[in-house]
Amino acid sequence: MKNLKLKAARALMDMSQKDLADAVHVSRQTINAIEKGDYNPTIKLCRDICRVLNKTLDDLFWEEEEDETV
Amino acid sequence: MKNLKLKAARALMDMSQKDLADAVHVSRQTINAIEKGDYNPTIKLCRDICRVLNKTLDDLFWEEEEDETV
DNA sequence: ACTTTATGTCAAGTATATTTTACTTTTTAT
DNA sequence: ATAAAAAGTAAAATATACTTGACATAAAGT
Secondary structure, X not given: OOOHHHHHHHHHOOOOHXXXXXXXXXXXXXXXXXXXXXXXXXXXXXXXXXXXXXXXXXXXXXXXXXXXXX | XXXXXXXXXXXXXXXXXXXXXXXXXXXXXXXXXXXXXXXXXXXXXXXXXXXXXXXXXXXXHOOOOOOOOO
């Protein structure tokens, strides 16, 4: 599912996907994929993103239970 | 760095590393490695662990800035 | 003392996060 | 209307999370 909270937090800081990608040292496609929601970043990357956007893990990366079919 | 908060939260629920591993469907070694701190789980696994231990991401997986030498 | 359960650690393999290159579409500005 | 910047998407390659199997030590129970 899409991570709209991340997209909003980024917008609030007036950063493009590329800007954020550069700030946390990953590719633009990685940020795009996270916002698109169809994958599963590492906690370290999540923490880096939170620091840049002045948010917490709970703010941006908590999700209610979902059918995470194993 | 060691994740002592995770270790403590697990102790509070009276679960062994194996118990927790089974509950979140990973190997015992993965839990051990996370507590030992020398790696970087995915956000999905972190969320699963939090749900089992009744904690939040901020409770267990926030860390203050550290020299994460890229 | 002995047995069992929990923890720590390592090496080799598998699954998947992330990169790179590339192309298309949307949005914003001139 | 046109150009430039931003966003969406995909395939192939690389890096690394996670597994499996194995062995050693520590702690807890009998």
